[in-house]
Amino acid sequence: MNLTIQEKTQSDTAITMVVSGEVDAYTAPQLREKLMPLTKQKQEVFLDLTTVEYMDSTGLGVLIGAYKSLRAQGGRLVLIGMSARLSRLLKITGLTEIIDIEDGA
């Protein structure tokens, strides 16, 4: 299963990306390469995860990296549309307390 990352909307300060497929040890580097430059260019990065079928802890590592990079510049990472499994993973790891989460659009 592949990973696709597509831009949905963009303004000067914010961008929304749609992530689909599986985020695991093999595909996480692709996500990191797309995401990290954006965290330096934008104030707000929205990630729509509605169509993510699976994410393992390597994927979480990428989200944490993006969160830290944005926070270092006063920006924020917002996650949208997470599956029950993904919500549980974020809750267990305590990330729901620091990363902004919004309901699916």
Next chain:
Amino acid sequence: MRSQLFQQYQELITSYLNEKREDTLYAAQQMSKWMMEQKIPPEEMVSVHAEVLKEYLPDLPQEVGDSFNILLEMMIGYGIALRKHESLVHRQKELEYEIEVAVGMQQTLLPDHPPRMHGLDVGVISVPAHRMSGDYYNFVDHGYGSLGVALADIIGKGIPAALCMSMIKYAMDQLDHPTGGSTGVLERLNSVVERNVDVSMFITMVYGVYEREKHVFRYATAGHEPGFIFREKDNSFEDMRTRGLVLGVAKEITYEEFTVKLEPGDAVVLFSDGVTEARLEGEFLGRERFKDLVRAHMHLPVQEAVEAMYQNLYEKANYELKDDQTIMILRRSK
């Protein structure tokens, strides 16, 4: 060397052209192996072939003889590829050796055997999916009949995770007299990890202290998959409560401590998420099926139980577990 090669090859060609026997072809294969051992490049072979042929057939048309020059040039690239391959094989052997040494060193970061403590049976198993592990566990003597246990999962696998593990190990060793209980340990480790690891790396951990006199287990978790409490009296499980951010993401984090009391035969079951996320016939094992697996082994001494559980998982996963597996059980003696 060249004359020896020439002579042997000449014998082969002459014998084959005269008799066309199968075993001459076999002898040619053997000779080809010998030539590779002697590092004779393919272009050299073409040149020998041309010379031998010209001697065997003095009337060889000029064009055929000359055509070998082209073939020889063609073979030079193959010769270079062969030498590159040999140097890569050599480099790979060196790397394998280095990894082997690292695997041995990593083993020394883990305790040799679970501690023996009156009134508490401890069993633990930790098996890496590949050569190096991202799971870590430790036992810490807190004195006064109290035993500290740590189980951590370093996100990421292989060598980076192993390097990170050594940092955790040494940071824990610095906590000579752990004060502040489980939350104090996690808070101090968090600040070490937060300062020292790559942004996309993080560590989940559970740290708990069993107090033998009071039969209580006080624990805190940093984003770690919650363990279970096994209740002997009705053969049931309770999920451990957890709350707390993974280590290494934010500074100044505080953790919350929870307390459970163990009755005789009750047990604390801790594990890494590689266990519940093991894929058995395409499906995740999950917490419920893992509870069944634990229940089925609680009649055994705990060390035997964790080993049998791992073996069972390994077989059901078709001998192909993709993540590191660690299971630790602390059971109050009956």
